[in-house]
Amino acid sequence: MEIAIIAHDGKKAEMIQFLMDFRALILVKKIKLVATGTTGKKAEKAGFEVEKFLSGPYGGDAQIAARVAEGKTNMVFFFRDPLGMHPHEPDIAMLMRLCDVHDVPLATNPATAELLIKSI
Numbered sequence: 001m002e003i004a005i006i007a008h009d010g011k012k013a014e015m016i017q018f019l020m021d022f023r024a025l026i027l028v029k030k031i032k033l034v035a036t037g038t039t040g041k042k043a044e045k046a047g048f049e050v051e052k053f054l055s056g057p058y059g060g061d062a063q064i065a066a067r068v069a070e071g072k073t074n075m076v077f078f079f080r081d082p083l084g085m086h087p088h089e090p091d092i093a094m095l096m097r098l099c100d101v102h103d104v105p106l107a108t109n110p111a112t113a114e115l116l117i118k119s120i
Contacts, residue, residue, distance in 0.1 A: 001120060002032045003075045004064045006056065006095075007039045008086065011079035015039060016046050018077070018110050022117050023048075029120055034073065036060030061091035068098045076106045077113045 007015035019026065019033075026033070026048070033050045035043055037060055040052030054060040067073040076099055078092075086092060099106040107113035 001029060001075070002034060002067075002073050003077060003117075004067065004073045005033055005035045005039055005043060005050075005077050006061065006064060007079040008056075008081035008084060009038075010081040010084060012039060012042050014110055015077070015079045016042055018079075018113060019043055019048055020046060022114075025117060025120070031120070034064065034067065036064065056091065057086075057088045059091070061088060061095050065091070065095040065098045068095070068102055068104050071102070073104065075116055076104060077116075078106065078108055079110065079113075080108045 005015060033043065033048055035050050035052055037052050037055035040050040043050045053063040064073065064076065068076065076095070078095070096106060105116050107116050
């Protein structure tokens, strides 16, 4: 099971807290975490093993989208900041569209991510 984790700057602390809350489940289920660069660095700092890609604005969202299209990523947790402007919005939209195209569960907030991770 591979889960991609992505969080906008204003949501990174929420993502790390979410991971900490479900650390035992992530370890027991041997979930592989992949992440965009900065989110991945913060997750590593919190003690998680993460395969990191580029930061979102530099193509990380597109790299994760490619993994979704290739069938490598099984779930995406993308804690978005709905009130902020993001220069890489086209990549974000592409990732979300590919999750829909390939029937990959996508959580954009902690409540939905909790429902998904508990279903594993």
